[in-house]
Amino acid sequence: MEKKKANFKLKGLRVEHNLKQSDIAKKIGISESTYNRKENGYADFSETEMYKISKIFKKDPAFIFFNNIFFDDKVAK
Template sequence: MQEKLAALRRFHNLTQKDMADLIGVDLRTYINKESGQSQFKANEMFIISQKFQKPIDQIFLPTNFEKHEVC
């Protein structure tokens, strides 16, 4: 679940349909991405970060990312 993204979307009074239109996908595709069932593409993340004027990592990385080790 993209909790930060969903919170930002609601804070800005945007619907999931608004976001789907923004990144050029159908509503069901956006819902799947926001719920974590599928991944956002890099260009979609850039568009969304520009919309909210926040760096991509503040929107899309999990809050506990720093605790994960890279093998």
């Protein structure tokens, strides 16, 4: 199984809100082990799971799940 990039934003939000992986897993309807694999980059969250997680933290899914977009200096000027 190939590891992708771990979701540090999600982990940070979870820790900030004093939630365990098992808490989030239960709220979105998956097992703790499945959640662990997804948070650590071994599997992807489904769109439905991303939506549910974004509602838990009251954040836009793009903020939690997608990398920031960096612009070339020439475009930014």
